[in-house]
Amino acid sequence: xxxxxxxxxxxxxxxxxxxxxxxxxxxxxxxxxxxxxxxxxxxxxxxxxxxxxxxxxxxxxxxxxxxxxxxxxxxxxxxxxxxxxxxxxxxxxxxxxxxxxxxxxxxxxxxxxxxxxxxxxxxxxxxxxxxxxxxxxxxxxxxxxxxxxxxxxxxxxxxxxxxxxxxxxxxxxxxxxxxxxxxxxxxxxxxxxxxxxxxxxxxxxxxxxxxxxxxxxxxxxxxxxxxxxxxxxxxxxxxxxxxxxxxxxxxxxxxxxxxxxxxxxxxxxxxxxxxxxxxxxxxxxxxxxxxxxxxxxxxxxxxxxxxxxxxxxxxxxxxxxxxxxxxxxxxxx
Numbered sequence: 001x002x003x004x005x006x007x008x009x010x011x012x013x014x015x016x017x018x019x020x021x022x023x024x025x026x027x028x029x030x031x032x033x034x035x036x037x038x039x040x041x042x043x044x045x046x047x048x049x050x051x052x053x054x055x056x057x058x059x060x061x062x063x064x065x066x067x068x069x070x071x072x073x074x075x076x077x078x079x080x081x082x083x084x085x086x087x088x089x090x091x092x093x094x095x096x097x098x099x100x101x102x103x104x105x106x107x108x109x110x111x112x113x114x115x116x117x118x119x120x121x122x123x124x125x126x127x128x129x130x131x132x133x134x135x136x137x138x139x140x141x142x143x144x145x146x147x148x149x150x151x152x153x154x155x156x157x158x159x160x161x162x163x164x165x166x167x168x169x170x171x172x173x174x175x176x177x178x179x180x181x182x183x184x185x186x187x188x189x190x191x192x193x194x195x196x197x198x199x200x201x202x203x204x205x206x207x208x209x210x211x212x213x214x215x216x217x218x219x220x221x222x223x224x225x226x227x228x229x230x231x232x233x234x235x236x237x238x239x240x241x242x243x244x245x246x247x248x249x250x251x252x253x254x255x256x257x258x259x260x261x262x263x264x265x266x267x268x269x270x271x272x273x274x275x276x277x278x279x280x281x282x283x284x285x286x287x288x289x290x291x292x293x294x295x296x297x298x299x300x301x302x303x304x305x306x307x308x309x310x311x312x313x314x315x316x317x318x319x320x321x322x323x324x325x326x327x328x329x330x331x332x333x
Contacts, residue, residue, distance in 0.1 A: 029201055029328060030224060032091055033193035034098035035186075038321040039091070040197070040328040047327030048094050049320045050101040057320055058101050059327045065090050080280030081273045087226075092125050136177065137234065138268050141169035146261065157264055158246040167238035174234055178308040188311060195220035196313035196321035204325055212318035220310040224283070227309045228302025232279035233272075235301075240271055240278075 031040035037050035041064055048060040067086040073079060145166040148154040155161045181187045202218035203210055245264060254263050282298065313321070 029204060029325065031197045031201065031324065031328075032094070032226065033190045033197055034095050035190065036102040036193070036320075037098045038193050038197045038200070038324040039094040039098075040201075040321075040324040041090070042328035045328050046090060046094070047324045048097055049324035049327065050098045051316070051320050052101060053103075057323050059323055060097060061327055065093070076281055077277050080277035083280060084276045088126055088129065089122065092122060092129070096125075134269060134272075136173055137170055137237075138272075139265060140173060141166050142261070142265055142268070144169045157261075158249050160242060163238070163242035163245065166241065170234050170238060174230070175308075178305070182308055191309055192311045192313045193317050193321065195310040196317040197324075198222040198225065198310060199313065199318060200321035200325045203322075204329065210322050210326065212315040212322065215318045215322070216315075220312060221303045221306045223299050223302065225302065225306055225309075227306050228299070229279060229283060231302050231305050232282055232298075233275055236278050236282070237268075237271065237275045240275060241268060244271065 029040055029042045031038055033039075034048065034050065037048060039046065039048045041047075044064045044066075046062050046064045048062075050058050050060075052058050065086065067082050067089065073082050145154060145162050148165050149156060149162060154165050182191060196215075198220050199215040199218040200210070201222060202208075203215045206218075208214050208218075245267060248267055249260075249264065253260050
């Protein structure tokens with residue numbers, strides 16, 4: 001396993017691999033961990049493999065649900081936000097499926113693991129997830145920064161010091177959240193499956209043998225991980241908020257302290273669309289400039305962050321990840 005001191009060198013190797021994969025897009029595969037399982041996407045196919053209570057592996061194949069069927073929504077600097085939303089939709093549906101399969105009592109049937117989320121259930125779940133994320137990473141840091149302004153430790157919302165503190169609180173909440181959830185046993189198992197997903201994808205991308213034994217030696221860190229994407233989103237939001245929010249307040253701001261802060265927070269919400277678009281393009285740019293110092297600098301924080309969201313899997317978890325990978329990439333299916 002790579003040591004923290006080896007991360008810069010590892011970042012260079014992973015960036016070079018990422019460049020090769022982006023050159024092959026859209027053939028590159030990706031995925032996420034779910035409850036007692038792994039979801040893998042390959043083009044328009046989605047495969048979800050889940051370990052059932054009786055020890056067998058249930059494999060579900062389904063089409064990738066897209067929110068962007070029109071070509072213009074796949075254009076650079078536009079595609080980032082639609083990709084983020086559709087990944088969230090498919091991820092929530094996969095988590096729901098895996099949770100029902102993972103808790104299924106033996107002998108209750110060999111079906112698909114339970115009923116699918118109804119449309120309104122899906123909307124409510126996604127709205128709640130987005131609402132919680134916005135509260136933790138937009139509203140809460142803003143309120144904490146206002147507290148420092150009240151204490152005289154920061155300038156107003158049009159000052160650079162306010163947004164430096166706001167960015168500090170964003171990162172602190174993000175790291176604290178990841179560190180806290182990684183201590184929960186059930187989440188830790190999901191993070192082990194996350195590591196298994198990465199190892200399986202590495203084996204596939206390097207042309208290695210798709211067996212648990214062959215996957216063990218691969219890194220549990222991967223440059224296209226969603227953790228790295230979220231870190232890019234947070235970093236870009238800090239910069240854009242520091243530049244654009246003072247400009248917006250200079251153009252117009254409502255009277256009254258409450259309305260003023262509501263206006264600023266709403267502007268931060270809307271800025272998530274260009275922020276996610278820029279983050280997506282930045283990851284692709286890092287892949288194209290794989291051998292540069294800039295790429296290594298861009299990749300290193302995301303790889304370091306993955307040490308909180310991935311853990312070493314056992315062979316049974318690698319077996320599940322490989323089942324999902326084979327289901328997504330086998331053209332005979």
